[in-house]
Amino acid sequence: VQILVGLQCLVMYVKLYEGSNLTANTITVDGYFTSDYDKYVLEVIGYNGQGSSTGTRLSVRFIEGGSQLTSNYYYTGDYHYASSGANNWSNGWQVSWNNYSFIDVGYFHDSAGTGKKSDTTFTFFRPQTNKSHSYNYASNIWDGANTIGWIYGAGHTATNQLATGLAISVYSFGSGTLEVDKIKLYGVK
Amino acid sequence: MKKIIITPNGTQEVDLTAEEIEQAQANNANAQATLQAEATS
Numbered sequence: 151v152q153i154l155v156g157l158q159c160l161v162m163y164v165k166l167y168e169g170s171n172l173t174a175n176t177i178t179v180d181g182y183f184t185s186d187y188d189k190y191v192l193e194v195i196g197y198n199g200q201g202s203s204t205g206t207r208l209s210v211r212f213i214e215g216g217s218q219l220t221s222n223y224y225y226t227g228d229y230h231y232a233s234s235g236a237n238n239w240s241n242g243w244q245v246s247w248n249n250y251s252f253i254d255v256g257y258f259h260d261s262a263g264t265g266k267k268s269d270t271t272f273t274f275f276r277p278q279t280n281k282s283h284s285y286n287y288a289s290n291i292w293d294g295a296n297t298i299g300w301i302y303g304a305g306h307t308a309t310n311q312l313a314t315g316l317a318i319s320v321y322s323f324g325s326g327t328l329e330v331d332k333i334k335l336y337g338v339k
Numbered sequence: 340m341k342k343i344i345i346t347p348n349g350t351q352e353v354d355l356t357a358e359e360i361e362q363a364q365a366n367n368a369n370a371q372a373t374l375q376a377e378a379t380s
């Protein structure tokens with residue numbers, strides 16, 4: 151009985167997808183959300199970008215019925231720290247929020263090809279229900295020089311929708327290029 | 340510009356459509372305005 155009780159307490163991560171060396175303007179991960187899981191964890195490991203402005207930040211959208219949710223429905227707040235040298239932030243801890251047509255994950259360095267990478271872990275709650283969805287994320291950023299930062303963000307979509315997947319791109323889904331060493335998607339039991 | 344489409348049935352790499360490229364380029368203008376505002380705030 152004790153063993154059964156112990157097993158019921160386990161949080162089980164079921165890996166649904168893992169891919170590596172992905173370079174594109176947009177990466178979509180679609181068709182994995184089911185009612186089997188209330189929570190999904192997406193790891194974007196070792197990424198940076200190219201693009202005059204857009205290649206400096208990561209953006210994410212939900213996909214609904216094959217199309218990205220592009221209206222200004224993403225209400226996101228974050229708490230971040232940037233050390234000296236961060237191009238777009240003041241030094242120290244900062245709080246910001248926005249309602250954009252994408253989740254603005256925040257700054258990373260345009261250092262494609264240099265091996266200077268950032269990492270983000272996202273959690274998405276109940277995407278496969280026809281409701282507003284909440285999400286949160288934690289990022290570690292570094293440009294290999296004097297820009298280092300931590301970002302903790304969370305938000306909700308302000309519309310009811312049944313999400314089937316996620317799209318990942320550079321800032322604002324502009325015309326830059328995103329390079330990712332690894333993407334992993336888990337369903338959490 | 341490329342798009343990588345990952346589904347349980349496999350992974351495809353495709354070119355963005357002309358419409359998608361146009362939209363991405365239009366998004367750049369908004370992005371630059373926002374980032375410049377942040378840089379000067």
